[in-house]
Amino acid sequence: MAIKKTSARYGKGSCNGTFGELVQGIKNNQPFLITFPISELRSIALFTPDNECGMVLETRAHQKAALACNKLLAYFNQKGGGRLRLLSTIPKGKGMASSSADIIAAMRAVANSFSLPLTKELISQIACEIEPTDGVMYRDIVAYDYINGQLIEELGQLPPWQLIGFDLGGTVDTLGYNQQEKNYTLTQLNELKQAYQLVKEGILQQHLGSILCASTMSTRINQHMCEKPYFEEFEKLSACLGGGLLTAHSGTMLGILKNPAFDTKEQMYQEEILLDFNRRTGLSPIFYTNVNQLSQPLPSL
Structure with a gap:
């Protein structure tokens, strides 16, 4: 696709990460996940145009993001290049969409620099050419085919929630995980x-x-596909806190999703339960919530 050439300027883009997925599996022979975006987890891309580069350049750690940007420029038949810098609060290899967020933030920065009409559909198309991708180009909760980069359905926003998350250690090779055959039973x-x-x-x-x-x-x-340690302990913790389990299906994160604790007595009870859990497992909680976000406009991505 060709567009009118414009003078590139300094560009910026961003994308949130996730804490795993609400649901992931196969439905009607189509792989899918239902996103669980976390606004505090974010990749920010900064792009400085430099025509002498001839292409978008980045460090070895972010070659996928640079490749996506060069594919984007080629799609629009846009000549030029520059240097890309990525800053992220999303841990790598944990199942929190760090790679997808880097790729999307980078494409948004380059599109911002060259004034390209970037759409979510085009982001999906380019990103899935590089690797399976999360649906984090969408702000709200969506059902998304992460293998083929296709939106299945926009679902909306969640009611108020609190997430008590835990990193169980290590990393998972997402590409390797997604190449495994998913042998689900009919049940x-x-x-x-x-x-x-x-x-x-x-x-x-x-x-x-x-x-x-x-x-x-x-x-x-x-x-059984990506076994998490302390699983029975987490089931007991979930029951004590009146919540549900939430996992990074291809990562190392596992947590308890629950109603927010507004009552002081409830908060104190929660703290006691978590302290006991920490003593038994050595795992420390990380807290997320959407309570403050619901009263504020969504940030521009």
Whole structure:
């Protein structure tokens, strides 16, 4: 696609990461995930145009992002290049969409620099040519085919939630994980369909309980594919806190998704439970919530 050549300027782009997925699996023979974006987890890309470079350059750590940007310029038949710099608060290899967020933020920075009409569909097309990609180009919760880079369905925003997350250590090779054959049983496939529907209904009715049920179902089904340590301990912790399990299906993160603790007594009880959990496992919690975000406009990405 050719567009009118414009003088490139300094460009900036960003993209949020995730804490795994609400549900992930196969539905009607199509791979899918339902996103769980976390605004505090973010990649920021800074692009300085430099025609002498001839192409977009980056360090070896971000070659995928640079490749996506060069594909973007080629798509628009745009000559020129520059230097890309990426800053991120998203841990690598944890199942938090760090690579997808880097690629998307980088393309947004280059598109901003060259005034290119970048769409979510084009982002998906280019990103999935490089690797399986999360649906983090969308602000709200979506069902997304992460292998083929296709939006399945926009689902909306979640009701108020709190997430108590834990990093179980190590890293997971996402590419290797996605190349594994997913041998779900017929029962599991039916449960994944049910989980998908529960998330849809939970968002439509703003009922967190349905969503907690769905995320727990998906976490349990996928445990045998990317085994998480202390799993039985987490199930007990989830029951004590009245929440549901949430996992990075191809990562090392596992957490408890629950209603926010507004009451002081409830908060104190939660702290006692988590201190005891820490003493037994050595795992320290990381807290996320969307309570403050719901009263504020979404940031521009």
